[in-house]
Amino acid sequence: MDSKHVFGGVVAAFLFGFVVLYSSRGRENIKASEKNRSKKTLESSGNGVCRSNFAGNTDVIIVGAGVAGSALAYALAKDGWRVQVIERDLTEPDRIVGELLHAGGCIKLAELGLEDCLDGIDSQIVFSFAAVHKDGRRTAISYPSNACSRSFHHGRFIQKLREKAASLPNVKLEQGTVTSLVEENGSIKGVLYKTKAGQELAASASLTIVCDGCFSNLRRNLCNPKIEVPSYFGGLVLENYNLPYANRAYFILKDSIVVTYPISSNEIRCFVDVPGSKQPPISNGEMASYLKTVVAPQMPPELHNAFICAIEKGNIRTMPNRIMAASPSPTPGAFMIGDSLNMRHAVTGGGMTVGLSDVVLLRDLLRPLNDLRDGAAICKYLESFDILRKPTAFAINTLASTLHTVFSSSDQDPSRKEMKEAFFNYLSLGGVFSEGLMALLSGLNPAPLSLVFHCFAMLAYAVGRLLLPFPTPKRVCIAAKLILVGLGIIFPILKAEGIRATFFPVTMPAYYRTPPVQSTDERETGK
Numbered sequence: 001m002d003s004k005h006v007f008g009g010v011v012a013a014f015l016f017g018f019v020v021l022y023s024s025r026g027r028e029n030i031k032a033s034e035k036n037r038s039k040k041t042l043e044s045s046g047n048g049v050c051r052s053n054f055a056g057n058t059d060v061i062i063v064g065a066g067v068a069g070s071a072l073a074y075a076l077a078k079d080g081w082r083v084q085v086i087e088r089d090l091t092e093p094d095r096i097v098g099e100l101l102h103a104g105g106c107i108k109l110a111e112l113g114l115e116d117c118l119d120g121i122d123s124q125i126v127f128s129f130a131a132v133h134k135d136g137r138r139t140a141i142s143y144p145s146n147a148c149s150r151s152f153h154h155g156r157f158i159q160k161l162r163e164k165a166a167s168l169p170n171v172k173l174e175q176g177t178v179t180s181l182v183e184e185n186g187s188i189k190g191v192l193y194k195t196k197a198g199q200e201l202a203a204s205a206s207l208t209i210v211c212d213g214c215f216s217n218l219r220r221n222l223c224n225p226k227i228e229v230p231s232y233f234g235g236l237v238l239e240n241y242n243l244p245y246a247n248r249a250y251f252i253l254k255d256s257i258v259v260t261y262p263i264s265s266n267e268i269r270c271f272v273d274v275p276g277s278k279q280p281p282i283s284n285g286e287m288a289s290y291l292k293t294v295v296a297p298q299m300p301p302e303l304h305n306a307f308i309c310a311i312e313k314g315n316i317r318t319m320p321n322r323i324m325a326a327s328p329s330p331t332p333g334a335f336m337i338g339d340s341l342n343m344r345h346a347v348t349g350g351g352m353t354v355g356l357s358d359v360v361l362l363r364d365l366l367r368p369l370n371d372l373r374d375g376a377a378i379c380k381y382l383e384s385f386d387i388l389r390k391p392t393a394f395a396i397n398t399l400a401s402t403l404h405t406v407f408s409s410s411d412q413d414p415s416r417k418e419m420k421e422a423f424f425n426y427l428s429l430g431g432v433f434s435e436g437l438m439a440l441l442s443g444l445n446p447a448p449l450s451l452v453f454h455c456f457a458m459l460a461y462a463v464g465r466l467l468l469p470f471p472t473p474k475r476v477c478i479a480a481k482l483i484l485v486g487l488g489i490i491f492p493i494l495k496a497e498g499i500r501a502t503f504f505p506v507t508m509p510a511y512y513r514t515p516p517v518q519s520t521d522e523r524e525t526g527k
């Protein structure tokens, strides 16, 4: 290690120590106020086991049985709610999304009692990531505390979740395409949907939860969506190929960003980030040629041949990376979770972790209620959801955007090039630095302050590297520009996520919402 690295490491370590002290104090305060909050919740909500007493009616309609919808259906039905799930296509999905569930997401899955959905689908354990630098240097990034993630075929996992939900007697899972929400006097009363046979039907429930994914048609009724598409992912499967390091994923951070991880015992998913809001077309061979001429030379030797074989086989698929901050308009009788509510860049594979974490939170918020008929009161109460989900969503969303923005920027600009170098070297510092970032991006440590301080530690590290051993005027200029570029990357992301709600949740009135008081004569155990 040269003096630059040592200095950078010392600066980063100093800042990190400060973060740990500061954020642990912050966390204690938040924990204390959460304790008070949940105590208040229990006091005002009765015994929390009663459910609505109007037999035959549906409590909750869930639109979409993807990751969030299926998990939510199971969680709510387990709590005694009568749930109707309407899914456009109940056959096994064949998609290139949602194939790696980070350690934090696995914990949420277990909290929902759904951990066995990872069994019997040839899912793989991923212990660590190898980050590969432009010059061939590699660094291993592990999860903290020997945690690990699981990767699999998306469709197999979804079918397991659906089977689990449908196994409960109070879940009705049916195939149909929801065409609209039914509104009456400003409240959502249910949905209109079309069956496979083309029959138009209506369904009503006290609460309709929209989980129709990234291409949601229904979200425009419940928020004002502002969607950004910074890049596309070109997806390939490298078949019958054993990586030299088992149970390891790759972040290849060269001129292109490439992410790979096993999805079964003999298949590796490979995603190539294609920057810009337009992709080279697949049909005329432009995409294949781009992958062969631009990306293949950047692949590590152990992946190169399998990558070329996969391109030649021709099964290239693409998906847009869509980013959308959560900004729901509270609407009585309706709610949104999953990608219909909030999307982030897929480079860190955080979507399912955020979705499952939202499912746990929503289930817990609904738990103290007896029935869901008072749409206005429940809508007001559920305003707290947006605040309480922030720590997890913020950490995962922000890190995904930051990582993508830094590593997809051009090397032409010396300050951006320096930032890329510093980010990679920061990851190489190992220990609390790389594990700290992994804990944040995997949902294991939902601590926004920790993320902000990692960002500033990285900036300080980058500046330290530039100014040592002698701060020449040229290097001072680059350092100043680097600070501006760094702040220019992080502040818009922070702003989109909502600075006040993220860092000062206790100043938000919605944080203190308690369950509406429901009269005891309406109560009956629905379980």
Ligand SMILES: Cc1cc2nc3c(=O)[nH]c(=O)nc-3n(C[C@H](O)[C@H](O)[C@H](O)COP(=O)(O)OP(=O)(O)OC[C@H]3O[C@@H](n4cnc5c(N)ncnc54)[C@H](O)[C@@H]3O)c2cc1C
Pocket: 063, 064, 065, 066, 067, 068, 069, 086, 087, 088, 089, 096, 097, 098, 099, 100, 101, 102, 176, 177, 178, 179, 211, 212, 213, 214, 216, 217, 233, 319, 320, 321, 322, 337, 338, 339, 340, 346, 348, 349, 350, 351, 352, 353, 355
């Ligand atoms: C390229 C790419 C790769 C990704 N990789 C990962 C990863 O490795 N790990 C990770 O955690 N996340 C990943 N994500 C994100 C992840 O896939 C999503 O966050 C997650 O699938 C969201 O779950 P969801 O339930 O909200 O939506 P979905 O899983 O998309 O489910 C939506 C469901 O709603 C149904 N539906 C839609 N419209 C209607 C309608 N009108 N009526 C009835 N049903 C309807 C659909 O058929 C679908 O079943 C990736 C995203 C992309 C784009």
